[in-house]
Amino acid sequence: MTDPQASSTQATAPGRVPTPLSVSGRLHSDPQADIEHAERDPEGFWLAQAQGYEWTRAPTTALIWERPHMQWFADGETNITLNALDRHARGETRTKAAFIWLPEQGEAQVLTYGMLHERVERAAAGLRALGVGLGDRVVIYMPLTPEGCIAMLACARIGAVHSVVYAGLGVSALRGRIQDAGARVVVTADVGHRRGKLVDLYAIAAEAIADLPEVEHLVLWERITTYSREHDARTVAWESLFTHGRAPAVPVNAEHPLFILYTSGSTGRPKGVLHSHAGYMIGTAYHLRSLFDVQPGDVFFCTSDIGWVVGHSYIVYGPLVAGATVLFREGAPDFPDPGVLWRAVERYGVNVLFTAPTALRLFMKLGAEVAAPYDLGSLRVIACAGEALNPEAWRWAQQHLGGGLGEGAHAVVIDNWWQTELGAPTLGTHPRWPARPGFVGRPLAGVDADVVDEHGQRVPDGQQGFLVIRRPFPSMMRGIHGNPQKYAEIWNENPAGYLSGDLAMRDEHGYISILGRADDVLSVAGHRIGSADVEDALVSHPAVAEAAVIGLPDELKGQSIVAHVILRATHSDSPGLRASISEHVRRELGPIATPGEVHVVAALPKTRSGKIMRRLLRAQALGEDPGDLTTLEG
Template identity: 80%
Template sequence: MTDPHRPDRWPVPDSVLRRLRSDPEDDITRAAQDPDGFWLEQARQYEWTREPTTALTWNRPDMQWFADGQTNITLNALDRHARGENRTRAALIWLSETGERQIYTYGLLLEQVERAAAGLRHLGVQPGDRVVIYMPLTPEGVIAMLACARLGAVHSVVYAGLGVGALRDRITDAGARVVITADVGYRRGKLVDLYGIAAEAIAELGGVEHLILWERIKTYQREHDARTVPWETLFTHGHAPAVTVNAEDPLFILYTSGSTGKPKGVIHTHGGYMVGTAYHLRQLFDVRGGDVFFCTSDIGWIVGHSYIVYGPLVAGATVLFREGAPDFPDTGVLWRAVQEYGVDILFTAPTTLRLFMKLGADTLKPHDLTRLRVVACAGEALNPEAWRWAQEHIGGGLGEGAHAAVIDHWWQTELGAPTLGTHPRWPVRPGYAGRPLAGVDADIVDENGQSVPDGQQGHLVIRRPFPSMMRGIHGNPDKYAQIWNENPAGYLSGDLATRDEHGYISILGRSDDVLSVAGHRIGSADVEDALVSHPAVAEAAVIGIPDELKGQSIIAHVILRRGFEDQVGQGLRASITEHVRRELGPIATPAEIRVVEALPKTRSGKILRRLLRAQALGEDPGDLTTLEG
């Protein structure tokens, strides 16, 4: 019997419904009946140098959206707002960990981007060139992204928490001619030497012609790489107009982890990505021009690309973003920002909600959060306990008198924009991401591509493309084709899922060996490669185990090289841990190093990580018939 105090689905209070402006039902119906007509209608809301007449052209796995259209995403993110009444509206509100604040109107942001783009052009950056951006979460990082886009250059942002090895790999794979970085970033009051990491990463990369340096603190003395160009010199070469590009021209490459090999460079384009991300900002998040939209992600991830930079700016909203941890320098800093800047929509991660759940509701009580009308979560599964707590204490309660809807949704770097979600008007099924959104043909299938019954576990697939999906994997068309062709049903997400009788889908976890730490996808192969590059480690295998706060923690199993066995009690584990931190960054740091004599393998030599996981969790490991004897 269902507990009346914990129903399967929670209805949305009327007090919340009255505040919402978007309604998805008509769009879902129209997109299902005429997807091409629906998406062309969305596309025609924007400024095109040549307006498209076609929507999807698809020869699986290759797709094109609005292929005969021409535009530049910055025309819609900047120019069309700065030319009109939005010129003096705040586009960006930035807060630093140290208390600094900067506000850029649409007019000022356009001017800065035009000048930065002219500076890049002076350095020889041309349409199609790749530029790696290794910057902290600051307006300068956003300006660098937009300046590349304005020239038709392809930016690849690398999260500033990643280390030398990870940055070098991404620069090399992208074939970047230019790298943009800062002297330092801030992390919980400490300075992170970003320039030092960047300079070391490119030290032996002859293809990098320029290392552009934004110096935040002039007293940070160091020896400069000979290719270093001061950031401020970019702004001395006039103003660059937006270069007209085809809708299908690449906008950016963003690296995301796979289960094997190196991270894959996901390619997104100007036209489809623009239309898809802006649509879901309006429809799922209920954002309109003039709203204050606070996104707690980072520009190094897809959420930051889509919902700190491009989506909000195309929509004409004001985006608030902040460098630093949500509970530093004190536990009230995030909620003071929500109150002070009149935030309408907050987009954060379940990890953040669980952090404040752990800290307790008293952290929220001094702050007026009643302007919030939507709190959206993505990154990892939003567990029922965290949803209920957030709805009670951030959203204003579970019944009448509530002011905000706390919603879950799911997507990936490869998908660009929300794909499954619980619209703020829909009842919430805690533990379920929600239903397929407008234009999304999602299904749960078996290995043969056949739909499985409701309640049964299967593979989450996308049967038909939508505009914001990736167009390929940089330098690896075979991997891209595999993602579309491995399962007959369509795009294979790599996630296992189940669906209830109302069409709500719950994400159960990965079907491969990708780890999810605080919402960040990390390939097991990346961590294992970093481990075995330590001189003491002969072989390694990593697993993710549940973590109350971060979703998963990384446990590393290592076999030591001969001669190192006696050093285990002499700081060897700490040395290995610090090595991984240096190579990949803090998010990939193992929570525990376990020294083992052997690793469980199949007869073909593949490591059975599921056996390690089952042993760590005390679970049944399942079929072990392939275990090496």
């Protein structure tokens, strides 16, 4: 496989930008030795990564693998909070900031490792007093606040299994997840803040458990003490948890379940992805250090939410295990004003920013002048994941947030791909590697990923296929709660290995482009076209900020392409503009990919995590039942 570092001195190929030397000089991590180690001895590589953590019994084996079931470090014993809290709460690190939290309204809050350690110990003792023990499930329905994170860590500390439900989903979605998890305790808050409005979380939680007698306690954190309401009889005050002393971390087997997290459900019933203590801990912390280049003393800003896997991995567990300072913020990224994120970057000297392509496209739509007044020079890495990062958004962010496309840049924008099921980055473009806009990157150290056909055979470079992972790595899920058949299906449906559900293409340099979900493929006149290709072409038009395409039945072609676009603020809808957009796609991709229709819309239907729900667009166009809408953004 061609080494992209070695080829970075060659002439720049189309769509390829060498990493700016000024940025390379500021980086700490270099993946090449790890990649070579992992290719030579994958199990030895991960066992080496397990060194340096606190174990009550250190592991001597790495992987036990009987497809589809895996065990990592199975003879080891630890607790993730021993490594996320206890070891940092001793000595000088005790006074280091663990969390910097920015509420949508009010003053910032800073929790040191010592403060966080004590609060988690007390909350854990309180949960234990409610009868929560080893293996019990606790559903957490909390806004993005330190209290939500403390609830997660408190569960982990006593060996309970938490299941965070995004504090924006409705009653039926919450009830279904509580029932599926078999939770005995639910933790919630009175309200959340969103764009200046209060979201009544307690009312939703109380209604969700009204007919669930198996739920014994509803723990309520009251942010607004003057809020008058009727309480469910099972309600327990959050503050009462802190009156039962302090709970030590319960040592658990490395494979003991840590959390259940339900996927968005945009393509079917949500499934409860199960992760375990040790493998998840080692994988998330490794990639924080090796891919995102987060180092001691850095401020790491993650714009996700604890309701999603990115928030689990890179607001709570990964940064705390690594001993970093993580900044997170409740509320929308452009409220109360479009500059709020960049003001935080400047004020707190953020070094690494993890955000979503959806957010970058939002700022691209708002215009470069939003970020221009702020000093973003502290940034050296801007990482994106969650949806395909289209080339136009990458170039815009590199130019206007990273400081340019050449020697003057102070930060590099990198892409990475993973899933709830995978726990941590799997494919990516390391900051030292040349960027190839439109390609997420190469398999990271310890990852054996490939693009194959339905028979598991590797497809040629430049040809579309199914993205698979041939061998396990530590942060992968251990199962699907209550549905072992579905878990086995994901591993056994394709002979090559774990079937991601995404279509992909590999280039001659080993970089992989994610083309969209397998069920988002367009088939026009016998040609298979990835929805991401057409959407990238649409967004590269100067008038288009965001786009989604679907295929609708066509008597002649099989399918016709229908585009839905959001315009940038500087443009307005007209027949001429829509014709220009369609012609632009024709020029970019050829006649076969030209949309038959272009609709200008004010918004696209998305899940709460920012993924476009193309199936809803398709159902609306065909007059069909759209199915499960519990994860639709409000």
